[in-house]
Amino acid sequence: MKQAPEWTPSEFDLLLQNSSLSDNALTKLLPKRSESAIQIVRSGIHEFHSKGDSTLLSKMMKTRLARGGMNLICSICGEKI
Numbered sequence: 001m002k003q004a005p006e007w008t009p010s011e012f013d014l015l016l017q018n019s020s021l022s023d024n025a026l027t028k029l030l031p032k033r034s035e036s037a038i039q040i041v042r043s044g045i046h047e048f049h050s051k052g053d054s055t056l057l058s059k060m061m062k063t064r065l066a067r068g069g070m071n072l073i074c075s076i077c078g079e080k081i
Contacts, residue, residue, distance in 0.1 A: 004032060007041070012061055015041060019075040046076040 011030055015038065018026060023038045030038065044056030048065050057065075065081065072081040 004034075004037060006058060007033075007061065009060060009064065012041075012064060016045075016064075016070065016072050019073045042075050045081070046074050049074055049079070049081045050077070 011033065014029055015026060018029065021029075023035045023042070026038050027033060027035050040056055041061070044054040044061070045065065047054040048057060048062060054062070068081075070081070073079070074081055
């Protein structure tokens with residue numbers, strides 16, 4: 001099975017900015033990403049903000065989240081990131 005390419009910063013930003021959308025709805029905005037890929041990244045975001053790290057996220061994603069100041073909401077728990 002062919003592996004999808006690395007997430008781009010713009011794809012990750014789109015996911016972050018649309019925490020209220022369902023995983024399925026995001027597949028329409030992110031056509032290169034499957035619903036399960038979106039779920040995995042969202043789980044990684046939740047793990048990162050609740051534990052301070054995540055093995056599910058790329059270095060680019062962790063760096064972006066560590067910068068903070070984005071007024072983001074976790075799509076899993078609803079808390080501010």
